[in-house]
Amino acid sequence: MFDRIAALGKAVLDTVAGAGAALIMLVRALIGRPNLRKSWPLLMQQMYSLGVLSLLIIIISGLFIGMVLGLQGFTILVDFGAEQSLGQMVALSLLRELGPVVTALLFAGRAGSALTAEIGLMKATEQLSSLEMMAVDPLRRVISPRFWAGFYSMPILATIFSAVGIYGGYLVGVQWLGVDDGAFWSVMQSSVEWQEDILNGLIKSIVFAFVVTWIALYKGYNCTPTSVGISRATTSTVVTASLAVLGLDFVLTALMFG
Amino acid sequence: MESRNTHLAVGLFVIFGILAMLFLGLRAANTSAVTTGETYKIYAKFDNIGGLKERSPIKVGGVVIGRVSAISLDGAYYEPLVEMTISKQYSEFSDTSSVSILTSGLLGEQYIGLNPGFIDDTVEMLGDGDYIYDTKSALVLEDLIGQFLFGQGND
Numbered sequence: 001m002f003d004r005i006a007a008l009g010k011a012v013l014d015t016v017a018g019a020g021a022a023l024i025m026l027v028r029a030l031i032g033r034p035n036l037r038k039s040w041p042l043l044m045q046q047m048y049s050l051g052v053l054s055l056l057i058i059i060i061s062g063l064f065i066g067m068v069l070g071l072q073g074f075t076i077l078v079d080f081g082a083e084q085s086l087g088q089m090v091a092l093s094l095l096r097e098l099g100p101v102v103t104a105l106l107f108a109g110r111a112g113s114a115l116t117a118e119i120g121l122m123k124a125t126e127q128l129s130s131l132e133m134m135a136v137d138p139l140r141r142v143i144s145p146r147f148w149a150g151f152y153s154m155p156i157l158a159t160i161f162s163a164v165g166i167y168g169g170y171l172v173g174v175q176w177l178g179v180d181d182g183a184f185w186s187v188m189q190s191s192v193e194w195q196e197d198i199l200n201g202l203i204k205s206i207v208f209a210f211v212v213t214w215i216a217l218y219k220g221y222n223c224t225p226t227s228v229g230i231s232r233a234t235t236s237t238v239v240t241a242s243l244a245v246l247g248l249d250f251v252l253t254a255l256m257f258g
Numbered sequence: 259m260e261s262r263n264t265h266l267a268v269g270l271f272v273i274f275g276i277l278a279m280l281f282l283g284l285r286a287a288n289t290s291a292v293t294t295g296e297t298y299k300i301y302a303k304f305d306n307i308g309g310l311k312e313r314s315p316i317k318v319g320g321v322v323i324g325r326v327s328a329i330s331l332d333g334a335y336y337e338p339l340v341e342m343t344i345s346k347q348y349s350e351f352s353d354t355s356s357v358s359i360l361t362s363g364l365l366g367e368q369y370i371g372l373n374p375g376f377i378d379d380t381v382e383m384l385g386d387g388d389y390i391y392d393t394k395s396a397l398v399l400e401d402l403i404g405q406f407l408f409g410q411g412n413d
């Protein structure tokens with residue numbers, strides 16, 4: 001009986017300590033005088049591997065999700081003779097929900113897992129310790145550029161996702177199923193608002209970018225430096241980041257549109 | 259050289275992102291600036307506003323001239339008071355104008371239809387903060403059905 005209570009207490013303490021360690025890691029990586037000349041090439045390198053290399057999967061999934069939305073929406077809306085509202089449906093669901101959320105999930109799978117594995121392996125092969133031996137702060141040199149790269153890349157990716165998805169909906173709705181071209185765009189334009197929809201979607205993707213990159217970096221930095229440890233940390237990154245994104249999405253939606 | 263290619267790819271990535279943002283902003287979003295220019299406010303009291311919301315359009319003959327900017331209950335009789343923000347471009351409405359709450363289509367959104375009134379020497383033009391007194395409330399389906407049933411019973 002007492003063992004169980006003790007186990008519960010240990011679990012709570014571990015969770016709290018983990019959150020604290022993650023926060024300390026982030027603060028130490030980000031606070032301090034930035035050295036633009038040194039950190040710019042590092043940032044570019046990470047923007048390339050996190051952002052540019054994720055572009056293909058984002059564009060393809062955006063296109064297909066937009067096309068599926070167009071197809072599903074059309075079959076429902078045509079029953080009410082309201083297929084001209086297809087543009088509104090596709091644009092709003094992409095801008096408000098699917099764009100930020102699906103991008104964050106894909107980003108966690110495609111880039112977050114890679115980040116964790118990379119940093120975990122650096123730790124296992126004692127590259128991080130060697131950096132410290134050379135008086136280079138691994139937090140500033142390794143963690144910080146990766147964090148900023150993820151933080152900047154994901155809102156851009158989410159914007160591209162939504163734009164491509166709307167085009168996919170247009171392809172299916174207008175080009176294939178014959179919804180009126182002008183009505184598709186004008187109904188969309190009369191219902192999509194800059195602040196309400198586009199800006200809120202952007203805020204969502206910025207929050208997700210922060211959380212997903214942070215989780216990925218912390219799991220890698222904090223992993224047990226063995227092959228099993230790295231594998232666990234990578235799995236845990238994808239699971240935790242996805243759950244965090246979905247949970248936060250509910251909270252943000254309730255705050256923004258509730 | 260390798261670093262230059264990286265920079266090029268990242269630059270293209272960022273430009274691509276900005277283009278996507280422009281596409282969303284200009285093509286998908288509402289850019290017709292009806293209420294972003296100079297505006298003035300007119301008020302109207304209704305018995306029942308039905309499903310009217312803030313940001314519902316105000317139309318004259320189907321053309322959007324402004325939007326509902328606030329809805330509140332007014333005074334001792336708790337009448338719904340609607341604040342309408344109308345573009346300065348359309349400032350020549352007389353105080354004999356009337357407003358009614360209409361529905362676009364059978365199941366559509368509700369909006370305010372403004373019927374411009376006649377103009378002669380004795381009427382004044384509506385300015386900022388004026389009230390329109392000639393108002394028609396929203397059609398509430400339940401009331402209509404009730405009236406219909408009541409009418410049937412009398413026959």
